[in-house]
Amino acid sequence: MAVALAPHSRPTHVVLASLVGTAIEWYDFYIYGIAAALVLGPQFFPGMSDTSAMLAAFATFGVGFIARPIGAALFGHYGDRVGRKKALVISLMLMAIGTFAVGLLPNYESIGIAAPLVLVALRFIQGLGIGGEWGGAALMTAEYAPHKRRGLYVSWAQFGSPAGLLMANGVFLAVRGMMSAEQFADWGWRIPFLLSIVLIVVGWVIRQTLHETPAFEKAQKEGRIERQPLMTIMLRYKRPLFLVAGAYILNNTVFFIVTTYTLAHAKGLPSLGDTTQIALIAQLVGGLTLAVGVVAFSWLSDSIGRKRVILPFYFGWMLWIWPMFWLIDLGTPIAFITAIAIGTFMTSAYGPLGAFMLEQFDTRVRYTGAGVGQQLGSILGGGMAPMIAVQLNAVGGITAVQIYVVTVAIISAGCVMLLRESAALTTDELDDRVPPLGAQVQGEMASMPLALQAEAAG
Template sequence: MSASPSAPQGFTPTGTIATSADRRRVVFATVVGTTVEWYDFFIYAAAAGLVFSQIFFEPLGAQAALLLSFATVGLSFLFRPLGAFLAGHFGDKYGRRVVLVFTLVLMGGATTLVGLLPTYAQIGVAAPILLVALRILQGISAGGEWGGAVLMAVEHAPKAKRGMFGASPQIGVPIGLLLASGIMALMAVIAPGDAFIEWGWRVPFLLSFILIIVGYWVRRHVEESPVFTELAERKEKTRMPIVQLFKKHTMLVLIAALVFAGNNAVGYMTTGGYIQNYATNPDGPVGLERGPVLWAVAASAVTWLISTFFAGWISDRLGRRNTYIIGWILQLAGVFLLFPLVNAGNIMSLFFGLAILTIGLGFTYGPQAALYSELFPASIRFSGVSISYALGAILGGAFAPTIATALVQATGSTDSVTWYLAGMTCIGLAATLLLRDRSGIPLGPDHEAEQTKSPIYGMSRA
């Protein structure tokens, strides 16, 4: 794409990166920043399944404490829309980069403070209250992080490589899971048994402070998105982007949210701590050791990373929609194989169950950055992608571990969880089929008229 005649002199047009060094800087910044954000998010989810029910909610009794511990994982999702609204508003008005730096510091600060929290035994009910407050801050940060990261990647990308560039912040999520699970597993070795409950779980949270410094430095040294730069130069920034989004594109936001919900509900079986708790519960049907289970989850993050990047890359050739359809079929197969393999009761079958599942998850996550970026007009794109993502997280993963726990407690079987996850996968597939493929559509502000044409089948406008 070339700059329009009215573009400012010397402007770098959408999708043009001057040098290979600039390209590496953008990709590295989005990967590192997203990795730090989701490392923070996932160590909380892992600790919720392994530790928090015992040290923050124990007076409620084992089952209720576990349900409430998982509920705090989901609670943060309820505040993601707030983070998305704020980040979308300020990101469309003041730029992608400033929002990315702020969300990184907010997430890392909240995570570090969790590692310093006293327990219920030490300060009583104030302990879970403080835990919940810090989890809310994590939710606000996560709600604003993703949209900015994907737009920095996709809006810098050449038109024919948006899927691959967009996969760079996406792979930060499995890398974050890999780091979180790996460090948790290492601490289970260094501080086994009661020592892990007493202090071992805190170390991964405190390490977040170092990661904040690295992520902050990287993100401060990446250029602003060329789309936002052009909007700013032309003084075409929308005054109230969120109002315009819901005035003209409400149905599109809901359908895009359901696409992500189908992926997120299934993904939070591992990232939300459910499988970790289910497989290590000494009173459950599996009863595996904590350390090996965490290593298996970490290993499955590698298959998720590979499939996520490959799906982003292949979506530049097959199209976003076709790649998603393949992904939903693979994900559905993984859902039906998951619990039979986990319930076999050995680490290798647990790993294979998670690995198969994460292949489908990668195919329904890798193309998402490019898909979402191509759905919304430039002037409200940050708001559109952020809010769709946040709503999808609420509808999908927010309470998936809590729902799965309640279903097993009510039915005594994981079959009910399998059908729940299969239903969410089918919802994601149905939402995908409602969307047109817009791979390669121009993303710059001089093409708003084309971008506003409805991407939804059967509707003339969004």
């Protein structure tokens, strides 16, 4: 009797589902960053100095990054054991809850200290959702991708980041244009959070129609499913785990300095005029340049290798960070928009980094390994970068911020060079073929005398 094969999704369907899902998740994540830079300080931390309120708002922004590796571990465990699709649907719903609730949350004036405390809790929920999202979405496209086109396929999951950035800034810009500055600061900033519910419904419907990946099903049939993926990562894959984290730090650091910190920095440049509107326009232009860069350089990495695409961007940041802030501090709209557009484009290594990080791990732990590695890097990069930049600027001026970026660039470039070049490897060649850790332990126990087996088990 023939055994029915499990249905598979069309690769184009998987790409669409990953793109829509990651765009929605990143929209939710970015609107918080924009709000933190523009309005959350006065709303939830009144009575503080401008710098202190900004630091407090960025601290809540950073909480999301602390939650991200926890989300990556939880959803990675679920995705590596049960399946990629289910983990993706749950992570999307979790993000929806956190984002929509922020739009409804009363401010400090209404409910006192409970307001910032609940804000932190909701930000943590957001972080759990996005932590589980990236690994699963990128992994679905990678495991459906044709050989030597993984970079291009994964780029569409990565494309969700600039797409989310464009949507977030576009919605904020539209809302800001429909009301006065006072109305926007008072209640208008909530609208982008509340609108996210529409996008979430669309993403949920699309993802519900996905099927599991062939690579995961093959691992299931061969009995290569790990019972404890995180434990396996820590025992067998510590080196690639921490190198992936280190490789990701720079791109995340500079991305959030450009897209979040510079919004706050622009508020101190009165010559810009309406700084909020100019900053949002600059971010829109930057999002467009990044959208092009993510896909183009991912495609290129399939031909010439991941490292040959990533490293020039990393070395380039050691130079670009100096003229970027010089342009910003000129205080003219054209100079500011130019600086942000080029700076955002310079984070295009995010495209090939997606496939590069996934390719460092075996199929049975890929969701957990790549997800946790990336999110560990995101804590030190995106989560801490705006706060560090504010504090360094207060102590040593913008030069201190520039030296910070150069230092991170050196560290991350070194990590990239130490990871394996993987663009030409097939999915089977990426796997190490070592038996699952649980199977090894059981095999070792089976060869023990019965007395020792009992002792080991109990």
